[in-house]
Amino acid sequence: MSEEQAFAEVIDKDQRIEPRDWMPDGYRKTMIRQIAQHAHSEIIGMQPEGAWITRAPSLRRKAILLAKVQDEAGHGLYLYSAAETLGADRGDLTRRLIEGRQKYSSIFNYPTLTFADVGVIGWLVDGAAICNQVPLCRSSYGPYARAMIRICKEESFHQRQGYELLMTMMRGTEAQREMVRDAVDRWWWPSLMMFGPPDADSPNTAQSMAWKIKRHTNDELRQRFVDMTVPQAEALGVTLPDPDLRWNAEREHYDFGAIDWSELKRVISGDGPMNAERIARRRQADEDGAWVREAAAAHAAKRTEVRA
Amino acid sequence: MSFDDAYQSLTDHDDDARWAYGTGFTDPLAGVPSALPDGVDRGDLAAYCLMLGDDALILSHRLQQWVTRAPEIEDELALANIGLDLLGQARLLLTRAGEAEGAGRDEDQLAYLRDPGEFRNVRLAERADADFAELVARLLVFSTWRLALFDRLAATGDPVVAAIAAKGVKEVSYHRDYAAGWVVRLGDGTELSHARTQAAIDVVLPLSGELFVAHPVERRLAELDVAVDPAGLRAEFDDVIAQVLRVATLTAPSQPSPQQSPGRDGDHGAELTEILAEMQGLARATPGGVW
Numbered sequence: 001m002s003e004e005q006a007f008a009e010v011i012d013k014d015q016r017i018e019p020r021d022w023m024p025d026g027y028r029k030t031m032i033r034q035i036a037q038h039a040h041s042e043i044i045g046m047q048p049e050g051a052w053i054t055r056a057p058s059l060r061r062k063a064i065l066l067a068k069v070q071d072e073a074g075h076g077l078y079l080y081s082a083a084e085t086l087g088a089d090r091g092d093l094t095r096r097l098i099e100g101r102q103k104y105s106s107i108f109n110y111p112t113l114t115f116a117d118v119g120v121i122g123w124l125v126d127g128a129a130i131c132n133q134v135p136l137c138r139s140s141y142g143p144y145a146r147a148m149i150r151i152c153k154e155e156s157f158h159q160r161q162g163y164e165l166l167m168t169m170m171r172g173t174e175a176q177r178e179m180v181r182d183a184v185d186r187w188w189w190p191s192l193m194m195f196g197p198p199d200a201d202s203p204n205t206a207q208s209m210a211w212k213i214k215r216h217t218n219d220e221l222r223q224r225f226v227d228m229t230v231p232q233a234e235a236l237g238v239t240l241p242d243p244d245l246r247w248n249a250e251r252e253h254y255d256f257g258a259i260d261w262s263e264l265k266r267v268i269s270g271d272g273p274m275n276a277e278r279i280a281r282r283r284q285a286d287e288d289g290a291w292v293r294e295a296a297a298a299h300a301a302k303r304t305e306v307r308a
Numbered sequence: 309m310s311f312d313d314a315y316q317s318l319t320d321h322d323d324d325a326r327w328a329y330g331t332g333f334t335d336p337l338a339g340v341p342s343a344l345p346d347g348v349d350r351g352d353l354a355a356y357c358l359m360l361g362d363d364a365l366i367l368s369h370r371l372q373q374w375v376t377r378a379p380e381i382e383d384e385l386a387l388a389n390i391g392l393d394l395l396g397q398a399r400l401l402l403t404r405a406g407e408a409e410g411a412g413r414d415e416d417q418l419a420y421l422r423d424p425g426e427f428r429n430v431r432l433a434e435r436a437d438a439d440f441a442e443l444v445a446r447l448l449v450f451s452t453w454r455l456a457l458f459d460r461l462a463a464t465g466d467p468v469v470a471a472i473a474a475k476g477v478k479e480v481s482y483h484r485d486y487a488a489g490w491v492v493r494l495g496d497g498t499e500l501s502h503a504r505t506q507a508a509i510d511v512v513l514p515l516s517g518e519l520f521v522a523h524p525v526e527r528r529l530a531e532l533d534v535a536v537d538p539a540g541l542r543a544e545f546d547d548v549i550a551q552v553l554r555v556a557t558l559t560a561p562s563q564p565s566p567q568q569s570p571g572r573d574g575d576h577g578a579e580l581t582e583i584l585a586e587m588q589g590l591a592r593a594t595p596g597g598v599w
Contacts, residue, residue: 298498
């Protein structure tokens with residue numbers, strides 16, 4: 001059996017491709033890009049919520065938020081490691097991120113204006129991420145699939161914590177309820193955009209589905225997210241900002257209004273409210289840390305010499 | 309877990325009662341008696357818990373400020389972890405302070421509604437780090453001192469404070485190892501890292517004097533075996549620091565011996581005011597808010 005046939009058989013049987021297996025160059029490149037973008041999203045995604053750690057209004061919320069942002073760093077670490085099993089280098093991927101050559105989730109280019117944003121990010125953004133990511137636990141690339149299982153468990157924990165914060169705030173003062181409503185209004189549409197462009201405009205979907213590195217189309221996942229979120233919004237007592245949102249008994253799904261795709265394009269192409277700041281912060285940390293990483297490498301090299 | 313049903317994967321938890329408790333899943337003080345030891349002055353014990361709790365709360369804040377700024381992802385994880393440990397210690401100690409005081413103040417009222425003059429942390433905890441070398445130098449000094457303190461405190465007479473210290477020993481041992489590891493790497497690493505780390509040690513180590521000055525509260529409680537007199541920690545501290553500096557090829561600056569620890573009486577620098585403005589702003593701006 002040729003290498004190509006062996007690869008095709010693994011995919012066909014729903015088994016996993018492992019790092020030392022032969023794989024088509026296109027598969028390897030696509031996987032590196034997908035995993036790197038995901039890793040970048042975790043690391044950049046620390047910023048919007050990280051901005052509230054020092055200002056969290058109770059010590060319990062501060063601990064929850066700090067632990068969550070730490071989890072995101074951990075997710076970034078597993079994912080960069082998974083990318084390294086495909087021959088990528090973490091430092092190189094970081095350079096691609098800060099030079100704008102690789103993307104991260106556009107959702108993190110929106111600002112976090114109040115503490116309610118912390119809850120809404122947990123509920124909607126992590127909720128959307130889970131819808132996207134649970135199917136990736138069955139990705140055909142083994143190290144990514146295994147990383148995703150742990151990541152999904154932690155994300156679902158974060159989603160519940162976010163929702164619980166919003167529930168608590170809705171039971172608080174009118175000013176707090178207003179903060180929640182305002183945050184929901186700002187994050188709802190960007191959350192729907194997290195699933196990417198509509199299927200008709202998603203050129204890579206067919207190949208990715210054939211390789212089983214993607215299991216559902218963007219529109220399928222978006223619908224699933226809407227269907228699971230509407231009852232949660234009702235339980236919370238907030239109105240989602242979409243006059244066209246209603247149950248369609250025939251389809252057995254919620255219908256929802258048209259998404260402003262020009263906004264997604266604008267934000268992806270670098271023109272969102274916070275793109276420049278997010279990358280600048282990441283670049284600054286990378287530059288400020290360069291002397292530390294060099295020192296660690298020099299120290300390790302000296303120790304190797306001593307041992308040799 | 310279900311692979312395809314995202315909604316189901318969100319609802320497969322059944323541990324509602326536990327999932328948002330602090331940083332861990334178990335109550336670290338479960339089973340520890342909470343009555344005050346006989347003969348202990350409530351005000352003294354409350355003040356002592358505030359001292360140790362505020363040290364942790366304020367240094368945790370400085371570590372929180374490093375989040376997303378660390379030199380490597382592994383250090384993001386480590387610094388957040390240390391910040392969480394200290395925050396956890398602060399929560400337990402502030403809660404105990406509130407219990408000892410007996411006026412109904414909880415951890416949040418103590419953290420968010422006191423003014424700078426009521427904070428009792430050492431000044432070492434509040435200073436801003438100029439760079440990563442200062443971060444690890446300060447953490448080395450702080451955790452070496454706190455580990456020596458907690459080691460002894462774990463055997464003292466307030467059951468709650470002793471339990472907090474016993475739990476903290478494991479945490480602070482890791483903090484000290486992490487900081488010492490970096491001081492060695494940076495001291496030995498490159499010419500630049502050596503110079504920066506020597507400069508950091510030159511600034512930070514002379515600030516350690518206040519850590520060993522006993523406050524009257526500490527002296528009174530130490531006589532009742534409910535606190536540790538910090539003066540007795542000096543030898544162990546000096547020994548550990550000397551070992552680390554030797555391996556790191558760094559030298560210790562000469563250290564004046566201070567006669568007082570102003571932070572313990574609420575006398576702080578402008579940096580604490582800035583920290584509290586950031587930490588307390590939202591909580592104070594939302595009267596009646598529930599979080």
